[in-house]
Amino acid sequence: MEFLDQIRSFPEQIMSRNFFHIDRDFNNIVISGMGGSGIVGRIFSELYGMCPVQVVSDYEIPHYVNAKTLFIAISYSGNTEETLATVKQAREKGAQIKVITSGGELSKLGYETVKVPSGMQPRNALGYMLSPLLNSLMKIEQSEIDGAHEVLQTIERESSKLKQMAEEICSVGLVPWIVGYEPYVSTAYRWKTQFNENGKILAINSTIPELNHNETMPLKLSYGRERFYFISLGNPSLERTGKRLRITSDLTGIKFNNVKEYGSTMLQKVLSMIHSGDYISYYVAKIRGLDPMDVSLIEELKSRLS
Ligand code: PA5
Numbered sequence: 001m002e003f004l005d006q007i008r009s010f011p012e013q014i015m016s017r018n019f020f021h022i023d024r025d026f027n028n029i030v031i032s033g034m035g036g037s038g039i040v041g042r043i044f045s046e047l048y049g050m051c052p053v054q055v056v057s058d059y060e061i062p063h064y065v066n067a068k069t070l071f072i073a074i075s076y077s078g079n080t081e082e083t084l085a086t087v088k089q090a091r092e093k094g095a096q097i098k099v100i101t102s103g104g105e106l107s108k109l110g111y112e113t114v115k116v117p118s119g120m121q122p123r124n125a126l127g128y129m130l131s132p133l134l135n136s137l138m139k140i141e142q143s144e145i146d147g148a149h150e151v152l153q154t155i156e157r158e159s160s161k162l163k164q165m166a167e168e169i170c171s172v173g174l175v176p177w178i179v180g181y182e183p184y185v186s187t188a189y190r191w192k193t194q195f196n197e198n199g200k201i202l203a204i205n206s207t208i209p210e211l212n213h214n215e216t217m218p219l220k221l222s223y224g225r226e227r228f229y230f231i232s233l234g235n236p237s238l239e240r241t242g243k244r245l246r247i248t249s250d251l252t253g254i255k256f257n258n259v260k261e262y263g264s265t266m267l268q269k270v271l272s273m274i275h276s277g278d279y280i281s282y283y284v285a286k287i288r289g290l291d292p293m294d295v296s297l298i299e300e301l302k303s304r305l306s
Contacts, residue, residue, distance in 0.1 A: 001119065001120065003121070003124070003282070003291075003292045003293045004282065006120050006121060006124035006125075007124060007275075007278045007282060008156065009124075009127075010124075010126070010127045010152055010271075010274075010275055010278065011127075011148075011149045011152035011153050011275075012127075012149075013125070013126070013127025013128045013131065014127040014130070014131055014134075014145060014148055014149060014152070014271060015131075015145060015146075015149055016116075016127070016128055016131040016132075017131075017135060018114045018116075018128075018131055018132045018135065019114070019135035019136040020098045020112050020114055020132055020136050021112060021136075022070070022096075022136065022137075023096055024096060025068070026051070026068055026069060026070035026096060027051055027068045027069075028051055028052045028053070028054070028064070028068065028069050028070070029045075029048075029051060029052070029053040029054070029070045029071075029072065029137075030053075030054050030055075030056060030061060030062065030065055030069055030070070030071050030072070030090070030095070031044065031045070031053065031054070031055050031056070031071075031072045031073075031133075032055075032056045032057075032061065032071070032072070032073045032074065032082075032083050032086040032087070032090075033055070033056075033057065033073070033074035033075060033080075033083055034057050034075070034080050034082050034083060035057075035080075035122060035123070035193070035197075035298075036076060036121065036122030036123030036124075036125070036126070036193070036197070037074040037075050037076050037080070037083070037100075037122050037129060038055060038057040038074070039123070039126065039186070039189065039190050039193060040074050040100075040126055040129040040130050040133070041053070041055035041072070041074060041133075042055050042186035042189060042190075043126075043130060043186045043187070043190065043270065043274070044130060044133045044134070044137075045186070046182070046183060046185055046186045046270070047134075047138065047266065047267060047270065048133075048137060048138060050137075056086055057082070058082060058086075059081075059082050059085045059086065060085075060086070060089065061086050061089045061090055061093070065089070065090055065093045065095050066093050066094060066095065067093075067094040067095065067096075069090070069093070069095040069096065070095070070096050070098070071086075071087075071090040071095035071096065071097045071098070072097075072098045072099075072133070073086065073087045073090075073097065073098070073099050073100070073101075073106060073111075074099075074100045074129055075100075075101050075104065075106050076101065076102055076116070076120070076122030076125055076129065077101070077102065077103070077104050077122065078101035078103050078104020078105055078106035078107050079104040079105050079106070081302075081305070081306075083106065084105055084106065087099075087106070087109065087111075097111045097112075098111060098112050098113075098114075098136075099111045099113040099114070100113070100114045100116065100129050100132055100133075101113060101114075101115065101116070102115065102116050102117065102118040102119075102120075102125070103115070103118055114132040116128035116129055121197075121293060121295070123193070123194065123197055123198075124278075126190075126274065127271075134267075140267065144265055144267060144268070147263065147264070147265070147268055148263065148265075148267060148268045148271050148272075151262045151263040151268045151272050152271060152272055152275050154262060154272075155262065155272060155275045155276055155279060156279060158260075159276075159279050159283075161259075161260070162259075162276055162279050162280040162283060163283050165229075165231070165257055165259075165280055166280050166283035166284045166287055167283075167287060168229065168257075169201070169229045169284060170284060170287040170288060174227060174228060174229035175201065175202050175203060175204065175227055175228050175229065176191070176192075176195050176201070176203040176204070176228070176229050176231055177203070177204045177205075177206070177228040177229065177230050177231065178191045178192055178203065178204070178205045178206075178231045178232075178233065179205075179206060179207070179208060179211065179230065179231065179232045179233070179245070179256060180205060180206070180207050180208075180233055181207060181208045181209075181233075181236040181237075181238075181241045181245070182236060182237045182238065182241070183237050183266050183269065183270055184233040184234060184236075184270065184273055185207050187233060187270055187273045187274055187277065188205040188206070188207065188233060189205050190274055190277055191203070191205065191231070191233070191277035191280075191281070192204065192205040194277045194278060194280075194281035195280075195281050195284065197281075197292075197295060197298075198278075198281035198282055198285050198292040199281045199282075199284030199285050199288070199290075199292070200285065200288070200290050200294075201284060201288075204228070208236070208241055208244050208245055208248070209241060209244055211248070212244055212248060216248060216251065216252065219248070219252040219254050220251065220252040220253065220254075225254075229257065230254050230255065230256045230257060231256065231257050231258075231259060232245060232256035232257070232258045232259070233258075233259050233261070233273050234258075234259060234260065234261030234269060234273055235261060237266070259273065259276055260276075261273055
Protein backbone atom coordinates (compact mmCIF):
# COMPACT_ATOMS: atom_id res chain seq x y z
CA MET A 1 0.00 0.00 0.00
CA GLU A 2 1.25 3.50 -0.86
CA PHE A 3 2.38 5.56 2.11
CA LEU A 4 -0.41 8.12 1.73
CA ASP A 5 -2.98 5.33 1.56
CA GLN A 6 -1.56 3.91 4.77
CA ILE A 7 -2.09 7.28 6.45
CA ARG A 8 -5.57 7.51 4.95
CA SER A 9 -6.52 4.16 6.43
CA PHE A 10 -6.31 5.51 10.01
CA PRO A 11 -10.05 6.29 10.30
CA GLU A 12 -10.86 2.70 9.27
CA GLN A 13 -8.19 1.28 11.58
CA ILE A 14 -9.75 2.72 14.70
CA MET A 15 -13.04 0.97 13.81
CA SER A 16 -11.31 -2.39 14.31
CA ARG A 17 -13.13 -4.44 16.92
CA ASN A 18 -10.10 -6.49 17.98
CA PHE A 19 -9.66 -7.09 21.67
CA PHE A 20 -8.00 -9.45 24.14
CA HIS A 21 -9.48 -11.19 27.18
CA ILE A 22 -8.56 -10.17 30.66
CA ASP A 23 -7.97 -13.49 32.44
CA ARG A 24 -7.43 -12.23 35.96
CA ASP A 25 -7.34 -9.07 38.05
CA PHE A 26 -4.38 -6.75 37.67
CA ASN A 27 -3.32 -3.67 39.55
CA ASN A 28 -0.90 -2.17 37.08
CA ILE A 29 -0.24 -2.26 33.35
CA VAL A 30 3.16 -2.36 31.68
CA ILE A 31 3.25 -1.84 27.93
CA SER A 32 6.45 -2.70 26.11
CA GLY A 33 7.20 -1.37 22.64
CA MET A 34 9.67 0.66 20.63
CA GLY A 35 9.26 3.49 18.13
CA GLY A 36 6.06 3.34 16.11
CA SER A 37 4.78 0.51 18.32
CA GLY A 38 5.81 2.02 21.65
CA ILE A 39 3.93 5.24 20.91
CA VAL A 40 0.70 3.21 21.08
CA GLY A 41 1.35 2.57 24.76
CA ARG A 42 2.14 6.23 25.43
CA ILE A 43 -1.09 7.40 23.79
CA PHE A 44 -3.09 4.80 25.69
CA SER A 45 -1.48 5.65 29.03
CA GLU A 46 -2.59 9.27 28.69
CA LEU A 47 -6.17 8.27 27.89
CA TYR A 48 -6.52 5.58 30.56
CA GLY A 49 -6.80 6.49 34.20
CA MET A 50 -7.95 3.35 35.99
CA CYS A 51 -4.58 2.13 37.29
CA PRO A 52 -0.89 2.96 36.82
CA VAL A 53 0.40 2.37 33.30
CA GLN A 54 4.12 2.34 32.55
CA VAL A 55 5.49 2.24 29.04
CA VAL A 56 8.81 0.47 28.61
CA SER A 57 10.86 1.33 25.54
CA ASP A 58 14.04 -0.49 26.47
CA TYR A 59 15.42 -3.96 27.27
CA GLU A 60 14.40 -4.21 30.91
CA ILE A 61 11.10 -4.20 32.75
CA PRO A 62 10.51 -2.57 36.15
CA HIS A 63 11.24 -4.61 39.28
CA TYR A 64 7.64 -4.34 40.48
CA VAL A 65 6.24 -6.47 37.64
CA ASN A 66 4.56 -9.55 39.12
CA ALA A 67 1.51 -11.79 38.74
CA LYS A 68 -0.72 -8.74 39.28
CA THR A 69 0.73 -6.98 36.24
CA LEU A 70 -1.01 -6.91 32.89
CA PHE A 71 1.94 -6.90 30.50
CA ILE A 72 1.21 -5.94 26.90
CA ALA A 73 3.93 -6.39 24.30
CA ILE A 74 3.45 -4.37 21.14
CA SER A 75 5.72 -4.83 18.15
CA TYR A 76 4.41 -4.36 14.65
CA SER A 77 7.07 -6.62 13.11
CA GLY A 78 7.13 -8.94 16.11
CA ASN A 79 10.91 -9.10 15.87
CA THR A 80 12.09 -6.12 17.87
CA GLU A 81 14.80 -7.37 20.20
CA GLU A 82 14.15 -4.96 23.07
CA THR A 83 10.46 -5.94 23.17
CA LEU A 84 11.23 -9.67 22.94
CA ALA A 85 13.69 -9.34 25.83
CA THR A 86 11.01 -7.73 28.02
CA VAL A 87 8.49 -10.47 27.30
CA LYS A 88 10.95 -13.08 28.55
CA GLN A 89 11.38 -11.15 31.80
CA ALA A 90 7.62 -10.63 32.22
CA ARG A 91 7.10 -14.38 31.84
CA GLU A 92 9.67 -15.08 34.55
CA LYS A 93 7.78 -12.69 36.85
CA GLY A 94 4.45 -14.46 36.21
CA ALA A 95 2.75 -11.44 34.60
CA GLN A 96 -0.44 -11.80 32.55
CA ILE A 97 0.94 -11.34 29.01
CA LYS A 98 -0.88 -10.14 25.88
CA VAL A 99 0.61 -9.44 22.47
CA ILE A 100 -0.21 -7.06 19.63
CA THR A 101 1.74 -7.71 16.44
CA SER A 102 1.48 -8.44 12.74
CA GLY A 103 3.64 -11.58 13.05
CA GLY A 104 7.30 -12.41 13.66
CA GLU A 105 8.78 -14.09 16.73
CA LEU A 106 6.35 -12.43 19.08
CA SER A 107 3.39 -14.14 17.43
CA LYS A 108 4.96 -17.56 18.02
CA LEU A 109 5.36 -17.38 21.78
CA GLY A 110 1.93 -18.78 22.61
CA TYR A 111 0.36 -15.73 24.28
CA GLU A 112 -3.06 -14.38 23.42
CA THR A 113 -2.26 -12.28 20.37
CA VAL A 114 -4.12 -9.60 18.48
CA LYS A 115 -2.88 -9.92 14.92
CA VAL A 116 -2.92 -6.70 12.94
CA PRO A 117 -2.62 -6.52 9.13
CA SER A 118 0.95 -6.79 7.84
CA GLY A 119 2.67 -4.88 5.04
CA MET A 120 2.53 -1.41 6.59
CA GLN A 121 4.99 0.90 8.27
CA PRO A 122 4.58 0.37 12.04
CA ARG A 123 3.86 4.05 12.63
CA ASN A 124 1.04 3.92 10.11
CA ALA A 125 -0.64 1.03 11.91
CA LEU A 126 -1.24 3.00 15.11
CA GLY A 127 -5.02 2.66 14.84
CA TYR A 128 -4.85 -1.12 14.48
CA MET A 129 -2.54 -1.41 17.49
CA LEU A 130 -4.39 1.08 19.69
CA SER A 131 -7.88 -0.32 19.10
CA PRO A 132 -7.42 -3.55 21.07
CA LEU A 133 -6.28 -1.51 24.08
CA LEU A 134 -9.29 0.80 23.84
CA ASN A 135 -11.69 -2.10 23.24
CA SER A 136 -10.33 -4.39 25.96
CA LEU A 137 -9.58 -1.91 28.71
CA MET A 138 -11.65 1.22 28.16
CA LYS A 139 -14.92 -0.17 26.83
CA ILE A 140 -15.36 2.83 24.55
CA GLU A 141 -18.91 3.22 23.22
CA GLN A 142 -19.34 2.44 19.52
CA SER A 143 -20.94 5.86 19.04
CA GLU A 144 -17.73 7.52 20.19
CA ILE A 145 -15.65 5.45 17.79
CA ASP A 146 -18.09 6.24 14.98
CA GLY A 147 -17.74 9.92 15.85
CA ALA A 148 -13.95 9.63 15.78
CA HIS A 149 -14.12 7.95 12.39
CA GLU A 150 -16.13 10.87 11.02
CA VAL A 151 -13.87 13.49 12.59
CA LEU A 152 -10.72 11.83 11.26
CA GLN A 153 -12.03 11.92 7.73
CA THR A 154 -12.16 15.71 7.82
CA ILE A 155 -8.44 16.15 8.55
CA GLU A 156 -7.12 15.66 5.03
CA ARG A 157 -9.94 17.74 3.53
CA GLU A 158 -9.03 20.61 5.83
CA SER A 159 -5.28 20.19 5.63
CA SER A 160 -4.36 23.45 3.85
CA LYS A 161 -3.09 24.95 7.14
CA LEU A 162 -0.97 21.85 7.77
CA LYS A 163 0.52 22.15 4.26
CA GLN A 164 1.26 25.81 4.87
CA MET A 165 2.99 24.97 8.15
CA ALA A 166 5.07 22.29 6.41
CA GLU A 167 6.08 24.91 3.81
CA GLU A 168 7.10 27.35 6.52
CA ILE A 169 9.20 24.69 8.27
CA CYS A 170 10.95 23.62 5.08
CA SER A 171 11.41 27.00 3.45
CA VAL A 172 14.28 27.98 5.72
CA GLY A 173 14.99 24.61 7.31
CA LEU A 174 13.49 25.11 10.76
CA VAL A 175 13.35 22.57 13.56
CA PRO A 176 9.79 21.95 14.80
CA TRP A 177 9.39 22.32 18.54
CA ILE A 178 6.05 20.86 19.56
CA VAL A 179 4.57 22.01 22.84
CA GLY A 180 2.13 19.57 24.37
CA TYR A 181 -0.02 19.52 27.49
CA GLU A 182 -2.84 17.34 28.69
CA PRO A 183 -4.43 15.69 26.71
CA TYR A 184 -1.68 16.04 24.06
CA VAL A 185 1.53 15.17 25.92
CA SER A 186 2.02 11.86 24.10
CA THR A 187 0.64 13.35 20.91
CA ALA A 188 3.40 15.99 20.97
CA TYR A 189 5.91 13.14 21.21
CA ARG A 190 4.14 11.34 18.35
CA TRP A 191 4.45 14.51 16.23
CA LYS A 192 8.15 14.64 17.01
CA THR A 193 8.69 11.03 15.96
CA GLN A 194 6.59 11.51 12.81
CA PHE A 195 8.72 14.52 11.82
CA ASN A 196 11.75 12.30 12.47
CA GLU A 197 10.67 9.19 10.61
CA ASN A 198 8.47 10.58 7.84
CA GLY A 199 10.00 14.02 7.29
CA LYS A 200 13.60 13.07 8.20
CA ILE A 201 14.02 16.23 10.24
CA LEU A 202 15.02 16.71 13.83
CA ALA A 203 12.24 17.86 16.12
CA ILE A 204 11.74 18.59 19.80
CA ASN A 205 8.74 18.08 22.03
CA SER A 206 8.14 19.48 25.45
CA THR A 207 5.30 19.96 27.89
CA ILE A 208 3.55 22.74 29.74
CA PRO A 209 3.62 23.20 32.74
CA GLU A 210 7.09 21.59 32.98
CA LEU A 211 8.43 23.93 30.27
CA ASN A 212 7.73 26.86 32.60
CA HIS A 213 10.28 25.48 35.04
CA ASN A 214 13.26 25.20 32.73
CA GLU A 215 12.91 26.09 29.02
CA THR A 216 11.20 29.45 29.60
CA MET A 217 14.43 31.43 30.08
CA PRO A 218 16.21 30.06 26.97
CA LEU A 219 13.06 30.54 24.92
CA LYS A 220 13.83 34.22 25.32
CA LEU A 221 17.62 34.23 25.59
CA SER A 222 19.12 31.17 23.90
CA TYR A 223 21.25 31.46 20.81
CA GLY A 224 19.66 29.60 17.90
CA ARG A 225 16.07 30.20 19.03
CA GLU A 226 15.28 31.60 15.59
CA ARG A 227 16.02 28.16 14.16
CA PHE A 228 12.90 26.63 15.75
CA TYR A 229 9.32 26.53 14.55
CA PHE A 230 7.08 26.46 17.61
CA ILE A 231 3.87 24.47 17.44
CA SER A 232 1.13 24.21 20.07
CA LEU A 233 -1.50 21.51 19.85
CA GLY A 234 -5.17 22.43 20.20
CA ASN A 235 -6.39 23.63 23.58
CA PRO A 236 -5.11 22.40 26.93
CA SER A 237 -7.70 20.56 29.01
CA LEU A 238 -6.94 22.87 31.96
CA GLU A 239 -7.70 26.57 31.65
CA ARG A 240 -4.68 27.27 33.85
CA THR A 241 -2.39 25.59 31.33
CA GLY A 242 -3.85 27.77 28.56
CA LYS A 243 -3.03 30.80 30.65
CA ARG A 244 0.54 29.53 31.04
CA LEU A 245 0.86 29.17 27.25
CA ARG A 246 -0.33 32.74 26.67
CA ILE A 247 1.95 34.22 29.33
CA THR A 248 4.90 32.17 28.02
CA SER A 249 4.36 33.60 24.56
CA ASP A 250 4.08 37.09 25.99
CA LEU A 251 7.23 36.84 28.13
CA THR A 252 9.47 35.20 25.54
CA GLY A 253 8.15 36.72 22.32
CA ILE A 254 7.72 33.23 20.89
CA LYS A 255 4.82 32.79 18.49
CA PHE A 256 3.22 29.37 18.85
CA ASN A 257 1.64 28.11 15.63
CA ASN A 258 -1.50 26.53 16.95
CA VAL A 259 -2.97 23.41 15.35
CA LYS A 260 -6.74 23.18 15.34
CA GLU A 261 -8.33 20.33 17.26
CA TYR A 262 -11.35 18.43 15.98
CA GLY A 263 -14.03 16.40 17.76
CA SER A 264 -15.95 16.73 20.98
CA THR A 265 -14.53 13.99 23.22
CA MET A 266 -10.98 13.63 24.49
CA LEU A 267 -10.46 10.48 22.43
CA GLN A 268 -11.67 12.17 19.26
CA LYS A 269 -9.51 15.22 19.87
CA VAL A 270 -6.41 13.15 20.54
CA LEU A 271 -6.91 10.88 17.52
CA SER A 272 -7.53 13.85 15.25
CA MET A 273 -4.42 15.64 16.52
CA ILE A 274 -2.36 12.49 15.93
CA HIS A 275 -3.72 12.34 12.39
CA SER A 276 -2.86 15.99 11.73
CA GLY A 277 0.72 15.11 12.74
CA ASP A 278 0.72 12.24 10.25
CA TYR A 279 -0.17 14.61 7.43
CA ILE A 280 2.17 17.48 8.29
CA SER A 281 5.16 15.11 8.57
CA TYR A 282 4.15 13.54 5.24
CA TYR A 283 4.01 16.99 3.62
CA VAL A 284 7.47 17.80 4.99
CA ALA A 285 8.86 14.67 3.30
CA LYS A 286 7.16 15.52 0.03
CA ILE A 287 8.34 19.16 0.04
CA ARG A 288 11.89 17.92 0.67
CA GLY A 289 11.61 15.37 -2.14
CA LEU A 290 12.17 12.48 0.27
CA ASP A 291 10.37 9.18 0.65
CA PRO A 292 8.30 9.21 3.87
CA MET A 293 8.38 5.39 3.84
CA ASP A 294 12.18 5.19 3.94
CA VAL A 295 13.61 3.95 7.25
CA SER A 296 16.66 2.30 5.68
CA LEU A 297 19.11 3.50 8.33
CA ILE A 298 16.92 2.10 11.11
CA GLU A 299 16.78 -1.22 9.26
CA GLU A 300 20.53 -1.19 8.63
CA LEU A 301 21.18 -0.56 12.30
CA LYS A 302 18.91 -3.48 13.26
CA SER A 303 20.63 -5.78 10.81
CA ARG A 304 24.11 -4.80 12.03
CA LEU A 305 23.03 -5.60 15.59
CA SER A 306 21.72 -9.06 14.67
O1 PA5 B 1 8.24 3.30 12.74
C1 PA5 B 1 9.15 2.48 12.69
O2 PA5 B 1 9.44 1.86 11.66
C2 PA5 B 1 9.98 2.18 13.92
O3 PA5 B 1 9.84 3.20 14.86
C3 PA5 B 1 9.55 0.83 14.50
O4 PA5 B 1 8.24 0.91 14.99
C4 PA5 B 1 10.51 0.40 15.63
O5 PA5 B 1 11.80 0.25 15.12
C5 PA5 B 1 10.08 -0.88 16.31
O6 PA5 B 1 9.76 -1.87 15.39
P1 PA5 B 1 8.40 -2.66 15.58
O7 PA5 B 1 7.31 -1.64 15.52
O8 PA5 B 1 8.35 -3.63 14.45
O9 PA5 B 1 8.48 -3.33 16.90
